[in-house]
Amino acid sequence: MSESEVTVNIDGTDVDVAVGATILDACRAAGIDTPTICYADNLTAVNVCRACVVEVDGSRVLVPSCSRRAEPDMMIHTDSERVRHSRTMVLEFLGSGVDLSQADEIQRWMAHYGADPDRYQVEGVELETMAEEVRVQDRLYVRDYDKCVLCYRCVEACGDDAQHTYAISLAGRGYGTRISTEFDVTLPQSACVYCGNCVAVCPTNALQFTREFELRTAGEWRPEEQTVTRTVCSYCGVGCNLELHVQDNEIVKCTSPDDHSVTMGNLCIKGRFGYQYVNARPDAADR
Numbered sequence: 001m002s003e004s005e006v007t008v009n010i011d012g013t014d015v016d017v018a019v020g021a022t023i024l025d026a027c028r029a030a031g032i033d034t035p036t037i038c039y040a041d042n043l044t045a046v047n048v049c050r051a052c053v054v055e056v057d058g059s060r061v062l063v064p065s066c067s068r069r070a071e072p073d074m075m076i077h078t079d080s081e082r083v084r085h086s087r088t089m090v091l092e093f094l095g096s097g098v099d100l101s102q103a104d105e106i107q108r109w110m111a112h113y114g115a116d117p118d119r120y121q122v123e124g125v126e127l128e129t130m131a132e133e134v135r136v137q138d139r140l141y142v143r144d145y146d147k148c149v150l151c152y153r154c155v156e157a158c159g160d161d162a163q164h165t166y167a168i169s170l171a172g173r174g175y176g177t178r179i180s181t182e183f184d185v186t187l188p189q190s191a192c193v194y195c196g197n198c199v200a201v202c203p204t205n206a207l208q209f210t211r212e213f214e215l216r217t218a219g220e221w222r223p224e225e226q227t228v229t230r231t232v233c234s235y236c237g238v239g240c241n242l243e244l245h246v247q248d249n250e251i252v253k254c255t256s257p258d259d260h261s262v263t264m265g266n267l268c269i270k271g272r273f274g275y276q277y278v279n280a281r282p283d284a285a286d287r
């Protein structure tokens, strides 16, 4: 081990990671899959979901692996009874109040831990949920806060981590908490510049392309049949990479690879939504 590395022990195995690496980095280096919800590789960790907690010897409480730095000789446990119990309850609490039907990754972890949100159901008592109508305010993307787990990712992407627009933030308290524009104005009235970088980082599809929403509503959303073609945006010289998702010969959404060195998954409105002219046909004039 060099001076630029630290050694930690994870589930009985020593792992060397660079100084400054997180426990999550160390888990990944050890090949240990870890649930994360609020964390994304292209965002600053905000540490709010607690899905990623691990047990560290000497620590009174479980620690969030996404933001706690690895320290020399840490003894880390990722699959203890306490860790499994805590992760399961985090997932169950989310599932009891939020529509996770399109959150594939969270559902995978719920199945892994056997999380059962229904066990919080008390006969005769209606569980409080986010209970929110879908906000369709333009042709570009919709906001369905019934699916929102308040992970802050969109706020980070709109703010310091990517766009520096600060069009959205948290408003309200308890079940009334929502991601909101200033004074809850509609998106077209807000400071939003429609980069769609919030859509790109949302883990639950609470934010999704309007076209995807329309196709899902019609029962016509078929991701297994879609092709994804990587290309370079032609609108300006920055050179952002685009991934065009095509279904039935129509571009249905546009993403950007997180690991691309130029934009790390971020785009502007032209790259993200400016493909719609390609779809213009006499039989689909309003797309």
Ligand code: SF4
Binding pocket: 147, 148, 149, 150, 151, 152, 153, 154, 155, 179, 198, 201, 202, 203, 204, 205, 206, 207
């Ligand atoms: S809208 Fe999506 S990204 Fe934003 S807080 Fe909710 S779940 Fe997270």
Ligand code: SF4
Binding pocket: 233, 234, 235, 236, 237, 238, 239, 240, 267, 268, 269, 270, 271, 272
């Ligand atoms: S996405 Fe925007 S910034 Fe990137 S190349 Fe296209 S026009 Fe330029």
Ligand code: FES
Binding pocket: 035, 036, 037, 038, 039, 046, 047, 048, 049, 050, 051, 052, 053, 064, 065, 066, 067
């Ligand atoms: S992923 Fe670590 S606290 Fe959310």
